[in-house]
Amino acid sequence: MAASSGTLCDVCDSQHLTIDAIFWCLECDEGLCTTCLKYHNASKLSKNHEVISVDNYKQLPSFMTSVQQYCSDHDKKYQLYCLQHEIPCCTHCVSAIHKKCDLTALDEIVKTSKTSALFDNLEHSLNDLKENIKRITKDRVQNLSKVHQSREKIQSEIKTMRDKIDKHLDRIEQKILQDLGDVEKGVNSEIQHIHNKLLEHTKTVEDLEVHISAIKKYASDLQIFVGMKKVETDIEHAEKFVMSLLEDGSLQQVDIDFKMDHKLFDILSIKGYGNISRTTSSSAVVMKTEKNKQAQYLVAPSRATRTINDINISSHRKVKITKNNKYSLFTGCTIRPTGQIVLVDWNYADIFIFNESESLECTIKVSRGPVDVTCIDEKTIAISHDRHPLHN
Template structure:
């Protein structure tokens, strides 16, 4: 039995000899040393086995290397493939789970698998996806650069707005300071004039006081009597002046007031200058898969003349040969993309899928000449041998190869 890692020769291990494997045989599913490889290559039972070096074998992805040549349930070599269940089958599998299934010989379907169009399509799809990823990464990188530029631009706008606000507030402050000083100067001048006026009357009162005192002390009685009348008149004038000060509101308290604009309070109540939000726009990047390109190629623009038509090779593949070789006389393409060929040499229809892989072969009556699609499941086959007729065949019911019906024709059929 082969070692778990495949690093040792399975033949030698069976003889209790540990020897490093230099080759790997997928048919035997075990490693082989250099000595055993010579016998393996010369032995009749194994000479057709295709061995590979261990270095090459280790390059195979583990998931692919795990695909075995033998059925784990029946320990028989896989010989058939069930397209319905997409499973490999050994002879015993057919009698259990695949009695009614459509089975294909593995040797027929795998011989062109390495160079099949499927791998080319998968590789192209992966290449296109890689290109899409590169475009996506570049698009996101550019988006980050745009975001950075936007952030820098907004920061500049905020600073400029702040500077404009500062300049404007400085100007308003300077103006109100000037208004405040002007109001103070006006009030000071008014009060100073009033004080000066009162001070002048104070001097008059002082003079009256001195004159009365001197008169009482040094004047004659007549002078004192008549002077008293004069002093009384002067005092009444001063009393009127003092009364006028009260009546004229000259003694009211003067205050300066500064009422700030409510909008200034609004600024102080602001919790933020603005709001930052993130918005999205539809992506400008377009991704096209290889399948879409193929679909576009399948629907070419119709040229005005035949000279304007330029043919382009989309793919090429080998058609499965029959016992008598192959003789293609007609073909049709189904809505699903399947291609059906008329093989007159073997009296059969050969069906390939849209990737060029062989699906199955359906036997028909003698000397078919051409085929046309009726719907996804049905085709019409014309025959170029008497009696002339058209066969209507259901290609889905491949087990029953008898035509659904025959339409008799009196004319010879041509392509």
């Protein structure tokens, strides 16, 4: 007799009995019928195991149900967790592979895997990702509208000029309209491609939201701990895609420009209407991100603390000061948000300002004894003074 639920009681199946499983033990990773559940709950070894219904178990993502309690290589139960490799280990794994690794007890690690903070972080990242996708989608739709409006405006200019001339312009009019259409088609295709990709990632985010909801309700601690790595990886993949749109220029504002040929006013010298080209400007999308992920969602490997002795000095920029007096004494320096370098000459009470190309922009005379300088904002600097002389 076939099981109507599609899931058999594993204990009965081992005895060649075909009985539906109504419950699922997350620790034993096997189905149980009502009768076997009674024995399961009465056993000292399994009475504290977490048991859920088969229907709830089926709601877990496949990557969560594939999490095993036992090592596939040694058939031993996982007892330790390797911080370097970020994987659970059995005692045989330790002696074979992880002798020099930083290990900790698995039961201590998984205790915190089902905390609200873990899900809050993941759900917050998903919400940010979803919000970013919405913002980018809205921006791309608005950009499409902007391109269409620019096209209509340019086409109107072309038609206005065309009405002032005779059939001599038919051929070049068709040429310029063809160029305009080609540029718009190319821009439209690029933006539509991004739009389609965003729709795909929106579906991924929605699926992950469903998975997380099911995991929070029904997954075991170990399943959560190991399985959340998959969720985190999927989120990071989607985040990288969204952030790559900014980095590779995909979110640059695209427009169409038209440069009218001044020779149009001289009909005998007309060779064309002008040039159609696309223009870009910086992206108007403001990404919502949470860079401070509170170390990581899950356990991260320990890392050696860096000290000041680990820092190496290297030359970044050089400036040349064309000043004849050799007794200059530079005591302070700052770099402004604009990229300008500001130096303080204590001996001559001079402030030197260099531009981004490392050329001297100006010299400002100040009261005696300037010691140091700091930047307040893009237009303001503050100078500290000392009445006592400084010595080399």
